[in-house]
Amino acid sequence: MKIGNREFDTANNAYIMGILNVTPDSFSDGGKYDSVDKALFRVEEMIKDGADIIDIGGESTRPGYTPVGAEEETSRVVPVIEAVKREFDIPISLDTSKASVARSGILAGADLINDIWGLKKDPDMAKVIAETSVACCLMHNRPEPVYHDFFGDVLSDLAQSVELARGAGISADKVMLDPGIGFAKTYEQNMEMLASLDMLHSFGLPVLLATSRKSVIGLTLDLPKEERMEGTLATSVIGVMKGCSFFRVHDVKENVRAVKMALAIRNMNLQR
Numbered sequence: 001m002k003i004g005n006r007e008f009d010t011a012n013n014a015y016i017m018g019i020l021n022v023t024p025d026s027f028s029d030g031g032k033y034d035s036v037d038k039a040l041f042r043v044e045e046m047i048k049d050g051a052d053i054i055d056i057g058g059e060s061t062r063p064g065y066t067p068v069g070a071e072e073e074t075s076r077v078v079p080v081i082e083a084v085k086r087e088f089d090i091p092i093s094l095d096t097s098k099a100s101v102a103r104s105g106i107l108a109g110a111d112l113i114n115d116i117w118g119l120k121k122d123p124d125m126a127k128v129i130a131e132t133s134v135a136c137c138l139m140h141n142r143p144e145p146v147y148h149d150f151f152g153d154v155l156s157d158l159a160q161s162v163e164l165a166r167g168a169g170i171s172a173d174k175v176m177l178d179p180g181i182g183f184a185k186t187y188e189q190n191m192e193m194l195a196s197l198d199m200l201h202s203f204g205l206p207v208l209l210a211t212s213r214k215s216v217i218g219l220t221l222d223l224p225k226e227e228r229m230e231g232t233l234a235t236s237v238i239g240v241m242k243g244c245s246f247f248r249v250h251d252v253k254e255n256v257r258a259v260k261m262a263l264a265i266r267n268m269n270l271q272r
Contacts, residue, residue, distance in 0.1 A: 005089075016249060020046070020055065023058060053090065113128075118164075162205070190216040208245070211235040213250055
């Protein structure tokens with residue numbers, strides 16, 4: 001899979017996407033990187049720690065978040081994308097569900113659109129991605145965690161997103177999927193999904209796992225968000241063993257090491 005100017009061997013390797021929230025209210029790091037200088041410092045840290053992609057977000061998606069308009073979101077992310085592109089040679093992901101923000105971000109240098117609504121929120125999103133030929137990550141989500149058949153419904157929801165991408169002309173080699181841990185799922189459903197990540201391979205597309213510091217970890221270990229790194233590492237290792245290719249995380253260095261170790265074990269097992 002090509003993202004920006006880099007090829008990613010998703011069949012044999014695994015990659016770390018470092019999180020950069022340029023928001024005042026994200027659940028874990030809101031307000032920490034809300035200036036270009038702070039953002040650049042953080043990106044430099046994550047690159048040194050081994051990040052392969054930087055994921056920039058200008059609107060919090062935590063439970064109970066306050067939505068912001070497209071103009072405000074654009075004003076947050078575009079200067080940061082431009083600065084990162086100018087200072088560093090690393091693919092940039094833009095975390096947005098708004099087509100106008102995506103278009104502005106792509107013009108500023110974003111190489112991938114990470115849409116938590118899987119092209120279903122903004123009817124113009126698929127068209128923007130197709131016209132600009134960037135990569136995209138389509139996450140599973142729905143307005144309420146109400147399911148007739150949990151796994152069947154998740155696969156059906158993702159199939160709808162994949163079909164929207166195909167119908168718009170987005171090439172299959174530009175698409176990855178995200179099971180949406182922490183979105184429209186109960187605690188039990190999040191745990192079931194983590195135990196069954198390999199079912200997503202039925203689409204034949206790379207899978208991104210985004211569990212970093214999320215409530216499913218906090219509830220399992222009874223820990224606040226700032227103490228959830230070890231739990232995140234456990235989910236990353238499980239993700240590697242179940243064939244995930246990308247991991248969206250806050251703690252880059254630690255996840256790079258855990259993923260590298262798990263990948264070595266997985267690949268050794270495949271050689272037997």
